[in-house]
Amino acid sequence: MKTIKFLTTVMAMAIVAVATAVEKPKMDIVPLSEDRAVVSILNSAEVLFELSIRAEGGELVYYKQASSPSLTYQKIFDFKNIEDGDYAMDLRVNDTRLIKDIKVSSEGITVGESKMRIDPYFGFSNNVLKLTYLNFDQEDLSLNIYDESGLVYESKLGQDFNIAKGFDLAALDAGQYEVILTSKNDDFSFSLEK
Incomplete structure (x- = not known):
């Protein structure tokens, strides 16, 4: 019985360690007008990050790699020179990715739900x-x-x-x-x- 309790405790500690080891960045995209949106990023600690926007076919439209670790990042994006279509904004912090789909059209900018992905x-x-x-x-x-x-x-x-x-x-x-x-x-x- 003691062995089972010990193994259960060890497994619970391992699960907590893995869950807390995963970065949990937050990214908000708020449309300001038909062709502009503000992107805000909040990290749980000062970290380096990469931010990219890709068209539906995979073409890279925007890329930024942080030059120094930071907790926050905020930028206003102007989509007026981008063709109407579907895009994905991808935030990478270490082995964690946060992806939001964006639809750009003449009616404005529509933001989809967040999808978190973790590298293998x-x-x-x-x-x-x-x-x-x-x-x-x-x-x-x-x-x-x-x-x-x-x-x-x-x-x-x-x-x-x-x-x-x-x-x-x-x-x-x-x-x-x-x-x-x-x-x-x-x-x-x-x-x-x-």
Whole structure:
């Protein structure tokens, strides 16, 4: 019974540690007129961040990388020279992304709901590649491993929300490898040396 209580306590502490380790930035987009909006960012601590706006087809319309850590950021964006259409404003703080869809039209600017995304965790020890990923969009995922000569391993991971896998790489030769987790919208990479 003591062992079960101890394990439960350890698991609860681990969950709290993971939950508090994730950055929780806040981003508000408030239309001021038909073609202008103010973007406000509030971070939980002074951090570096990246802010980008992409068109529906993936074209980069705006990009800013903070030059020094900050708690807040505020800017008025003028959308009058941007074509009508759908855009995504993407705030990245460490491994956390906050995405808001924006629709620009002659009637004005419409802001969608926030979507939070967290980059996958990769780890490698004792010849085991560990991967965890929260697949919020439940996209088809695949994992590919490459060495200097090309693809050496591939796996379809499916569309599950919670991906937690271990891959035994003991059979691979010593050397440098690049691991790529691929979804419809993103690619994540991890380098390892065996």
